[in-house]
Amino acid sequence: MSPLASIFIREARLAWAGGGGAAGPAAFFLAAITLAPLAIGPAPDLLAAIAAGIMSFAALLSVLQSADRLFGDDHGDGTAELYLLSGVTPVWLVLAKVMGQAAATLWPMPAIGLVGALMYGVPIGPALVGALALLAAIPALALIAGFAGALAAGIRRSGLLIALIATPMMVPVLIFAAGAGRSAFDGDERALANLMLTLAVSLGTTALAPFGIAAALRSRLG
Amino acid sequence: MSNETLIFPDMPALSPETLRVSGLELARGELTLVRDFDLEVAPGQAVLMSGPNGTGKTTLLRAIAGFIRPEAGKVRFGEQSVATAAPDMLAWLGHADGLKPGETPRQALRFWAEMAGQPSRPVLPLMRAMAIESLIDRPVARLSRGQQRRTAMVRVALANRPIWLLDEPAGPLDGGGRARLAELVAWHRSRGGSVIAATHQLLDWPDAIRIDLGAHR
Numbered sequence: 537m538s539p540l541a542s543i544f545i546r547e548a549r550l551a552w553a554g555g556g557g558a559a560g561p562a563a564f565f566l567a568a569i570t571l572a573p574l575a576i577g578p579a580p581d582l583l584a585a586i587a588a589g590i591m592s593f594a595a596l597l598s599v600l601q602s603a604d605r606l607f608g609d610d611h612g613d614g615t616a617e618l619y620l621l622s623g624v625t626p627v628w629l630v631l632a633k634v635m636g637q638a639a640a641t642l643w644p645m646p647a648i649g650l651v652g653a654l655m656y657g658v659p660i661g662p663a664l665v666g667a668l669a670l671l672a673a674i675p676a677l678a679l680i681a682g683f684a685g686a687l688a689a690g691i692r693r694s695g696l697l698i699a700l701i702a703t704p705m706m707v708p709v710l711i712f713a714a715g716a717g718r719s720a721f722d723g724d725e726r727a728l729a730n731l732m733l734t735l736a737v738s739l740g741t742t743a744l745a746p747f748g749i750a751a752a753l754r755s756r757l758g
Numbered sequence: 759m760s761n762e763t764l765i766f767p768d769m770p771a772l773s774p775e776t777l778r779v780s781g782l783e784l785a786r787g788e789l790t791l792v793r794d795f796d797l798e799v800a801p802g803q804a805v806l807m808s809g810p811n812g813t814g815k816t817t818l819l820r821a822i823a824g825f826i827r828p829e830a831g832k833v834r835f836g837e838q839s840v841a842t843a844a845p846d847m848l849a850w851l852g853h854a855d856g857l858k859p860g861e862t863p864r865q866a867l868r869f870w871a872e873m874a875g876q877p878s879r880p881v882l883p884l885m886r887a888m889a890i891e892s893l894i895d896r897p898v899a900r901l902s903r904g905q906q907r908r909t910a911m912v913r914v915a916l917a918n919r920p921i922w923l924l925d926e927p928a929g930p931l932d933g934g935g936r937a938r939l940a941e942l943v944a945w946h947r948s949r950g951g952s953v954i955a956a957t958h959q960l961l962d963w964p965d966a967i968r969i970d971l972g973a974h975r
Binding site for chain 2: 537539542543546549550553609612613614615617618620621622623624757758
């Protein structure tokens with residue numbers, strides 16, 4: 537097996553072994569979308585209209601929930617040095633790590649988003665578009681959270697710093713992902729465009745973020 | 759333990775190089791830790807660095823490994839620089855063992871063998887040499903500090919790199935562990951490998967070069 541495949545698989549395994557895998561982000565996501573209607577009030581039309589926004593917003597916050605562990609743990613337990621000496625190109629290494637963790641922890645997100653939208657009274661078609669948008673947003677959200685986590689690696693109570701770094705960077709993907717679901721609900725042809733833009737942000741982040749993460753980790757070791 | 763000979767596995771031959779540190783200057787903030795530090799470690803040699811806390815033993819090891827940039831000076835492996843050669847030359851043991859609490863030694867060691875491009879066959883013989891083979895499937899969280907250190911030493915040996923950099927390798931080890939560590943190091947040196955260790959303990963490694971870093975301020 538290639539080193540990158542080993543890293544991907546190990547990261548997925550560690551996410552299960554150490555953090556309950558998908559349970560953490562999924563529980564957070566479910567709690568947020570269950571509580572929101574209680575605060576907003578029983579207005580079916582209103583809930584259906586805001587469903588796409590609530591789903592994207594809750595998904596974003598649930599991704600941040602485990603962001604401090606991905607690189608913070610490596611920094612604390614000496615793994616970061618070993619990775620640096622492994623000879624694997626850091627940019628590929630961090631990409632494999634982030635994607636391994638995302639694959640293990642974020643896979644229920646589109647499904648929860650779909651069921652949540654149906655619960656809010658969104659018809660199946662637009663709800664599916666919203667779920668697709670969440671799926672397309674996963675790489676961007678995971679990599680931005682990873683970048684913030686790498687910058688804050690080794691800092692105590694890094695959660696605050698991570699939230700402050702990551703949330704502004706997540707604005708574009710939030711706007712496009714929520715926009716896709718909303719436009720689909722309104723029967724607007726911009727849904728596809730928004731979906732494509734979500735995917736574009738994810739691809740752009742995949743191309744750029746690993747360089748930032750690798751540089752951040754390098755500087756945290758110095 | 760002393761009259762029992764440890765059996766070490768056959769591993770692919772090392773390609774030893776001489777480590778040369780020249781004119782090294784290291785600082786922590788405003789404080790200069792070492793200045794004009796020279797060191798040459800030939801294949802088969804061992805260096806034991808001692809010195810009071812805060813004299814820069816760990817910093818020196820990290821500079822040799824290329825984790826930090828020295829204020830001045832060079833580190834070379836034969837003809838190659840740290841930046842290009844470190845992954846092929848060095849095996850690292852830091853303060854922390856580089857183990858994950860949820861992983862078993864078997865999973866962790868196989869992973870690191872793969873990362874180093876080495877076979878995982880020697881995992882069990884090396885664990886036996888460190889007397890921890892019965893713990894191979896126990897999660898790291900349930901190992902003692904000393905057992906974790908022994909596991910980390912197996913990881914170092916498994917990488918099959920010619921130069922070992924060890925930061926307090928014997929820290930949490932008991933007498934038996936220190937004896938096995940000494941045998942592991944002797945085996946590595948007999949294959950042409952070299953070792954640089956920072957330590958507070960009196961390690962009885964034959965013909966080791968002893969450096970008191972406190973004298974290099």
